[in-house]
Amino acid sequence: MVQIDKLFTEIDPKEGEFSFDENVARVFDDMISRSIPLYTDVQRSVPVLAGLLDHDPIRVVDLGCSTGTSLIHLVNALPDRKFEITGIDNSAAMLEKCREKIAATRRHSKQPELMEQIKVEQADVRSFEFSEASIVLMNYTLQFVEVESRKKVLRRICDSIRPGGFLLVSEKVIHAQPEMDDALVEMYFEFKRRQGYSDLEISRKRDALENVLVPLTVDGNQCLFREAGFGNVEVLLKWFNFATFVCRP
Numbered sequence: 001m002v003q004i005d006k007l008f009t010e011i012d013p014k015e016g017e018f019s020f021d022e023n024v025a026r027v028f029d030d031m032i033s034r035s036i037p038l039y040t041d042v043q044r045s046v047p048v049l050a051g052l053l054d055h056d057p058i059r060v061v062d063l064g065c066s067t068g069t070s071l072i073h074l075v076n077a078l079p080d081r082k083f084e085i086t087g088i089d090n091s092a093a094m095l096e097k098c099r100e101k102i103a104a105t106r107r108h109s110k111q112p113e114l115m116e117q118i119k120v121e122q123a124d125v126r127s128f129e130f131s132e133a134s135i136v137l138m139n140y141t142l143q144f145v146e147v148e149s150r151k152k153v154l155r156r157i158c159d160s161i162r163p164g165g166f167l168l169v170s171e172k173v174i175h176a177q178p179e180m181d182d183a184l185v186e187m188y189f190e191f192k193r194r195q196g197y198s199d200l201e202i203s204r205k206r207d208a209l210e211n212v213l214v215p216l217t218v219d220g221n222q223c224l225f226r227e228a229g230f231g232n233v234e235v236l237l238k239w240f241n242f243a244t245f246v247c248r249p
């Protein structure tokens, strides 16, 4: 059962003390769906793009898979396609929830065998050994990797992508002009208030994420993807301070 995210009414972490621990894992599905605009639309785009590939099987790696929402949605949306899926995350707490969710989906599914296509493992994206992939998903995870390591990780991802395949990457983004950036932040806070978060919860979470989640501009991300070897970089979706890119080698 999805638990409502009231985490930041209960705790007041110090600046920069956000982590994907048991407390976050417990409420994560509610937290992410109420904190990331168009989150469901990004999830829905994955099977649409995957369905265009003629790879058999479709090999998917989800970097920062959290509770496995993207992967469960993907195999359920394309039940006639064959997948080999690896979800990786460096948080044991998040992976425990992920395994529980896959098991619960299997129990309630008319096609429980679909879930057998998903394997998850605890690993760090900075040291993960990439093997050939049709699709690499990296939704809202690169932003947690220190900026100086990002290009190296992206280069290794790029080298692993099979012909025709792609990286789908979503990030929180900033605006280069301070006044525009302030406007984007205000629009985002407005979104969070509409999702039922109080000003106290919003400001506590913002402080906790300081220097933990480090966003770049849209241009900064696009340069990084190109420098890492991606020849074709497109903005698939943009909502004020969130963007999803499709990158092809």
Ligand SMILES: C[S@@+](CC[C@H](N)C(=O)[O-])C[C@H]1O[C@@H](n2cnc3c(N)ncnc32)[C@H](O)[C@@H]1O
Pocket (backbone or CB within 6 Å): 020, 032, 063, 064, 065, 066, 067, 068, 069, 070, 088, 089, 090, 091, 094, 123, 124, 125, 126, 138, 139, 140, 141, 144, 145
């Ligand atoms: C915001 S969540 C990702 C959400 C998920 N992709 C989705 O669409 O539902 C970020 C995830 O990345 C994981 N993470 C952060 N840094 C990581 C790293 N260096 N290696 C592996 N996982 C990492 C966190 O544990 C967390 O589960």
